[in-house]
Amino acid sequence: MQQQRYAVIGAGPSGLSAARALQKAGIAFDGYEASRGVGGLWDIENPRSTMYESAHLISSRTTTQFTEFPMDSTADYPGHRTLMRYFRDYADRFALTEHFRFDTRVTGLEQTDDGGWMLRAEGPASAIEARYDGVILANGTLAEPNVPTFRGEFTGELLHTSAYKSAGQLTGKRVLIIGAGNSGCDIAVDAVHHAASVDMSVRRGYYFVPRYLFGRPSDTLNQGRPLPARIKQFVDKRVLRAFTGDPVRFGFPEPDYRLYESHPIVNTLILNHLGQGDLAVRPDVERFDGRTVHFRDGTSGEYDMVLLATGYTLDYPFVSRDALNWRGFSPRLFLNVFPPSFNGLYVMGMIEASGIGWQGRYEQAELIAEYLSALQNRPAQAQEFRRRVASQPWPDLTGGYHYLGLERMSYYVNKDAYRRAVREARESLRAHPRGAADRAGARRAASRPSKRTPA
Numbered sequence: 231m232q233q234q235r236y237a238v239i240g241a242g243p244s245g246l247s248a249a250r251a252l253q254k255a256g257i258a259f260d261g262y263e264a265s266r267g268v269g270g271l272w273d274i275e276n277p278r279s280t281m282y283e284s285a286h287l288i289s290s291r292t293t294t295q296f297t298e299f300p301m302d303s304t305a306d307y308p309g310h311r312t313l314m315r316y317f318r319d320y321a322d323r324f325a326l327t328e329h330f331r332f333d334t335r336v337t338g339l340e341q342t343d344d345g346g347w348m349l350r351a352e353g354p355a356s357a358i359e360a361r362y363d364g365v366i367l368a369n370g371t372l373a374e375p376n377v378p379t380f381r382g383e384f385t386g387e388l389l390h391t392s393a394y395k396s397a398g399q400l401t402g403k404r405v406l407i408i409g410a411g412n413s414g415c416d417i418a419v420d421a422v423h424h425a426a427s428v429d430m431s432v433r434r435g436y437y438f439v440p441r442y443l444f445g446r447p448s449d450t451l452n453q454g455r456p457l458p459a460r461i462k463q464f465v466d467k468r469v470l471r472a473f474t475g476d477p478v479r480f481g482f483p484e485p486d487y488r489l490y491e492s493h494p495i496v497n498t499l500i501l502n503h504l505g506q507g508d509l510a511v512r513p514d515v516e517r518f519d520g521r522t523v524h525f526r527d528g529t530s531g532e533y534d535m536v537l538l539a540t541g542y543t544l545d546y547p548f549v550s551r552d553a554l555n556w557r558g559f560s561p562r563l564f565l566n567v568f569p570p571s572f573n574g575l576y577v578m579g580m581i582e583a584s585g586i587g588w589q590g591r592y593e594q595a596e597l598i599a600e601y602l603s604a605l606q607n608r609p610a611q612a613q614e615f616r617r618r619v620a621s622q623p624w625p626d627l628t629g630g631y632h633y634l635g636l637e638r639m640s641y642y643v644n645k646d647a648y649r650r651a652v653r654e655a656r657e658s659l660r661a662h663p664r665g666a667a668d669r670a671g672a673r674r675a676a677s678r679p680s681k682r683t684p685a
C-alpha cells in the first residue's frame with residue numbers, strides 16, 4: 231500500500247507535538263509555519279505572537295514541559311525567552327525543524343475527490359500546492375483578537391493586548407485596562423511601574439491563585455489524584471481565602487460562579503498593588519466619549535490609552551467552517567480533535583484548561599498518530615473507533631465543573647478528565663488484538679453522562 235502523507239500547520243508547541251508523534255509512529259508529513267522558526271507565540275518576533283516582554287509561564291515548569299524533554303532551567307516559571315530556547319532545543323534534539331517549511335503561510339485547504347486535501351500556501355519565493363491524505367491544524371488559539379464593540383468613540387489610543395509588547399508603550403499615560411484575565415493582570419502590574427495612572431475595568435469577579443502555596447508551585451499540589459469537583463472547590467476556596475484574602479476587599483465584584491468554573495488568575499501581585507493603592511478597579515464600561523470613559527455605576531475617568539484585555543477568538547481562516555463542524559463559538563469535535571465526519575482534518579491545541587501543559591497537547595498528538603497508524607495498518611480498528619464516536623455519548627470533559635457559557639470557555643476542558651479520555655481513546659486504537667481494553671474503554675465512555683454529544 232502507498233504510504234500516506236500528512237501536513238502539519240504551525241510549529242508552535244502543538245505543531246511540534248504533532249511532528250514528534252508522527253515521527254515516532256513512522257508517519258510521513260510536511261510542516262508549514264508562517265513565521266521564521268519554531269516556538270509559535272513564544273517567539274516574540276513572530277509577527278502573530280501575542281507575547282510581551284514581561285511574560286513568564288503561568289503554569290509551572292514541571293507541569294507544563296514535555297515529559298520526554300525536561301526543561302534545562304531551574305526556574306519554576308521561566309520567562310518567554312527561556313521557553314523559546316526550549317522549543318528550539320526540542321525541535322533540534324528530535325530533528326523536527328527540517329520537516330517544516332518556514333515563512334510559509336497556509337492560505338487554503340480544499341477536500342479532493344479522492345478524500346484527501348489540497349493545501350495551498352504562500353512561501354517566501356513561490357506559491358505551493360500539494361495534496362495530502364490529511365491535515366493537522368495547529369495554528370494556535372490565541373492569535374485573533376476578540377474586540378468587543380462599545381458605545382461612543384474613544385479618541386485616545388485604543389489597543390488590544392495582542393499589540394502590547396513592552397511597558398515602554400505605557401510610559402506616562404493614564405491607562406484603562408478592560409478585562410482582568412492573566413494577560414490583563416500581567417500588563418496591569420507592568421503599568422503600575424510605568425503609567426501615570428492605572429485603572430482596570432471588570433465585568434465580574436475573579437479567583438486569584440498565588441504562584442506558590444505552602445512553598446511549592448501551586449499547580450504541583452494535589453496532582454495525580456484529583457478530588458471530586460465540589461470537594462476541590464470547597465477546599466481550594468478556603469485555601470485561597472487564607473493565602474490571598476477576599477478580592478472583594480480590593481474592589482473586585484464577588485464572583486457569580488464557583489472556583490474553576492472560569493480560568494483562574496495566577497497572579498497575586500495585582501492584589502498587592504491594589505492594596506498599595508497603585509491601581510483601582512472600575513465597573514464595566516458604559517460608553518466612550520472622547521478621552522472620557524463612562525462606567526456602569528455612573529462614574530467616569532479620563533484616559534490616554536485603553537487596553538482591551540478581552541481575549542481571543544478561534545480562527546481557522548484557511549478552511550470552511552462546515553469542514554470543522556463549527557457550532558456557536560467553536561468547532562464541535564470529538565475530544566476537541568476529530569470532526570465527527572472524520573474528513574481527514576485533525577485539530578491540535580484547541581483546548582483551554584488549567585494546567586494541561588504541552589504534555590497534554592503532546593498526548594493529543596499521540597492519539598492522532600495512533601489513529602493514523604490504525605487507518606494505514608489496521609483499518610478495521612479505525613473503523614470501529616469511528617463507529618463508537620458516532621454511536622456512543624462522547625466523554626464528559628468537564629470533570630464535573632459547570633463552566634461559564636463564555637466564548638473562551640466553549641472549548642475549555644478539565645485537564646484530568648480530558649487526559650483520561652484521550653488515554654482511553656488511544657488505548658482503544660492500539661495495535662493489540664481488540665478485546666479487553668477496547669471493551670472497557672467503550673463501557674466507561676458509555677457509562678458516563680455526556681456533556682458533549684455528536685452534533
Ligand SMILES: Cc1cc2nc3c(=O)[nH]c(=O)nc-3n(C[C@H](O)[C@H](O)[C@H](O)COP(=O)(O)OP(=O)(O)OC[C@H]3O[C@@H](n4cnc5c(N)ncnc54)[C@H](O)[C@@H]3O)c2cc1C
Nearest residue numbers: 240242243244263264270271287288289335336369370579
Ligand atoms: C502570555 C501567555 C502566557 C501563556 N502561558 C501559558 C502557560 O503557562 N502554560 C500553558 O500551557 N500555556 C500558556 N499559554 C498558552 C499558549 O497558547 C500555549 O502555551 C502554546 O503556545 C499553544 O501552542 P500552539 O502550538 O497551539 O499555538 P501557538 O503557540 O500560537 O503556535 C501556532 C503557530 O502556527 C503558526 N500559524 C498560524 N497560522 C498559520 C498558517 N496559516 N500557516 C502556517 N503557520 C501558521 C503561527 O505562526 C504559530 O507559530 C500562554 C499564552 C500567552 C499568550
